[in-house]
Amino acid sequence: xxxxxxxxxxxxxxxxxxxxxxxxxxxxxxxxxxxxxxxxxxxxxxxxxxxxxxxxxxxxxxxxxxxxxxxxxxxxxxxxxxxxxxxxxxxxxxxxxxxxxxxxxxxxxxxxxxxxxxxxxxxxxxxxxxxxxxxxxxxxxxxxxxxxxxxxxxxxxxxxxxxxxxxxxxxxxxxxxxxxxx
Numbered sequence: 001x002x003x004x005x006x007x008x009x010x011x012x013x014x015x016x017x018x019x020x021x022x023x024x025x026x027x028x029x030x031x032x033x034x035x036x037x038x039x040x041x042x043x044x045x046x047x048x049x050x051x052x053x054x055x056x057x058x059x060x061x062x063x064x065x066x067x068x069x070x071x072x073x074x075x076x077x078x079x080x081x082x083x084x085x086x087x088x089x090x091x092x093x094x095x096x097x098x099x100x101x102x103x104x105x106x107x108x109x110x111x112x113x114x115x116x117x118x119x120x121x122x123x124x125x126x127x128x129x130x131x132x133x134x135x136x137x138x139x140x141x142x143x144x145x146x147x148x149x150x151x152x153x154x155x156x157x158x159x160x161x162x163x164x165x166x167x168x169x170x171x172x173x174x175x176x177x178x179x180x181x182x
Contacts, residue, residue, distance in 0.1 A: 085115035
């Protein structure tokens with residue numbers, strides 16, 4: 001998945017490794033951490049596969065390497081991004097795909113979001129069945145905190161479902177944060 005993220009960063013402009021890392025950190029760094037030890041081997045591998053080009057340029061006294069997606073890189077990236085949601089492989093990394101969805105036509109974006117919404121609603125339904133069977137009376141300290149983790153997951157799935165519905169409609173994001181998404 002990291003390789004696709006890297007390709008996605010250089011679809012439209014040449015960037016140095018430093019700039020790619022900075023762009024990832026600014027965009028989804030709160031969700032996804034990237035290190036130089038992860039990035040530079042990926043750049044080398046993607047260039048060797050023909051998915052990126054590397055162009056060296058002198059800037060002052062420094063030789064900088066700039067990377068750009070090739071047509072083959074764009075094709076493999078768009079195939080990955082367009083693929084149906086698969087909870088076994090996408091799972092927790094699905095936010096990376098959502099971060100990059102702007103590269104797809106609206107009808108494909110909507111379909112991918114509908115698949116993710118369906119998946120989260122299934123999970124929410126499973127948790128609702130479990131929640132009906134739970135007792136919150138006379139809990140030990142251990143049981144209290146175990147149950148609090150369950151309720152966190154439950155609330156997270158409710159919020160995720162609501163958020164997906166909101167972004168499918170491409171409504172103003174500031175409104176979502178102000179609870180106008182209801």
